[in-house]
């Protein structure tokens with residue numbers, strides 16, 4: 001998902017952890033596997049034969065320098081990160097659950113939910129260190145955390161927790177709040193959560209709430225170009241222009257409402273919802289840049305793109321994701337979205353995909369428009385990749401297996417003959433981007449930073465020690481950690497791992513996911529309940545920030561759970577996940593894109 005300015009600002013402003021909290025955190029138990037691995041390494045090495053250890057370390061350093069992947073995998077196994085020796089060979093008929101790991105993720109979800117329920121039930125957001133909840137606005141909450149978490153409880157079979165959450169929605173929830181809410185965030189988290197709760201239960205209460213909310217959001221589309229305003233007053237039913245961006249709208253925000261409103265139209269037979277979001281797509285298509293790429297801002301007055309950055313990160317990301325997913329949602333029938341998706345992927349490959357100069361990592365860049373002294377516009381390529389972009393590896397593989405396939409369904413993994421040339425290209429890039437995202441977890445905590453930069457010849461970064469293709473900008477030993485260095489419990493890498501595992505059956509993706517889960521447990525878990533963001537992925541013990549983002553329970557833990565779950569649960573042939581990980585059924589409809 002792509003948080004807009006609102007969400008980003010809120011994240012920056014969250015209060016810092018007190019030292020008392022930090023001390024309590026230091027006492028946390030380490031997960032077993034890692035602790036054992038460490039002590040094993042100590043006993044066998046340092047006490048007995050220091051010289052051999054030194055020689056070995058030297059050899060390892062040389063190997064890592066030449067090809068990190070060769071060494072890091074067996075090394076992680078040796079250290080006990082990967083205790084999983086899965087007996088399951090990939091087959092076409094399905095993968096069996098890894099019950100122990102799946103249930104460890106479920107226990108983590110309960111650790112998060114029960115703390116929230118104890119301290120802040122019904123509040124929009126949760127602060128696990130101060131044990132407090134807050135609402136997005138003064139007016140009152142809109143069930144942000146509760147509704148975002150409901151389908152995860154259903155998927156995990158947490159019946160008691162589910163009953164209490166449903167009861168809250170049925171009796172306490174009100175959308176009649178006189179304040180401005182972000183149109184996009186409210187749609188993907190709250191409307192999306194209600195719709196997937198319905199899809200998994202057939203409980204009509206969720207439809208009533210979804211219709212009530214959608215009808216309050218619809219006035220956002222009342223702009224000259226019919227592009228929705230970024231904010232909406234839910235009580236007054238009025239669209240509100242965001243002041244921070246001169247009333248412009250974010251491309252990703254207006255193009256990431258479609259799965260939700262289309263599914264609601266399908267359920268209620270009310271075409272107004274479908275028409276509103278389809279018009280947005282038509283407008284984007286008619287003003288599209290010739291490269292297939294989209295700038296991150298549009299003008300709701302004239303429906304044109306505004307000269308602004310082009311990127312797969314914030315304000316751009318889910319535009320590309322929903323092109324594919326709209327095509328998937330109507331079961332590969334609306335070819336206009338396939339065409340737009342293909343054009344976009346060609347543009348991405350032509351302009352944004354790059355390779356690192358030292359270890360050859362595949363990464364994505366951003367294009368920033370600048371005026372030169374003569375007043376002409378030039379696009380500056382910036383080797384900056386948000387953690388948000390890590391959704392893209394799995395998304396490319398999903399696109400290759402569907403839009404880029406010559407047959408349906410493809411094998412697991414697809415045979416080369418089943419993919420078009422475009423499909424092959426996208427599949428390979430997808431696999432490579434996932435490896436890159438895993439490399440960015442090679443930090444002191446094993447968690448990836450919010451933003452990484454990749455080395456280019458002109459960057460002036462002086463390498464210290466082993467040259468790496470990526471670095472955290474502004475990170476200096478001993479200096480306060482830059483904003484880029486944080487990990488805020490984001491889901492994008494594990495989202496890609498889940499998709500890649502379902503599409504390949506390759507157990508390496510489960511190993512990767514387990515490593516990330518263990519790192520979250522070790523560094524983000526708050527003993528008294530809940531999980532917190534950390535301000536520097538390269539600092540141990542981790543320093544917490546008093547915030548548990550709602551996407552931990554709706555996305556990160558859900559994708560991790562599904563990674564270890566039997567693949568008959570929410571098969572990709574029957575469900576498409578919205579950008580907040582809410583699964584919506586693939587629908588059969590005679591309706592086709594009207595442009």
Ligand SMILES: *[C@@H]1O[C@H](CO)[C@@H](O)[C@H](O)[C@H]1NC(C)=O
Nearest residue numbers: 123124133134135139140141
């Ligand atoms: C958040 O809003 C809800 C619903 O309006 C209200 O019951 C609750 O007290 C509010 N919480 C806080 C912390 O203000």
Ligand SMILES: *[C@@H]1O[C@H](CO)[C@@H](O)[C@H](O)[C@H]1NC(C)=O
Nearest residue numbers: 154197198199200201202203
């Ligand atoms: C919901 O209803 C549909 C259509 O009748 C049915 O196919 C599906 O199995 C039901 N789902 C649940 C969870 O009851």
Ligand SMILES: *[C@@H]1O[C@H](CO)[C@@H](O)[C@H](O)[C@H]1NC(C)=O
Nearest residue numbers: 331332573574575586587588
């Ligand atoms: C999608 O279409 C295919 C081919 O027509 C069909 O076999 C499949 O059941 C459809 N899937 C859904 C979820 O409707």
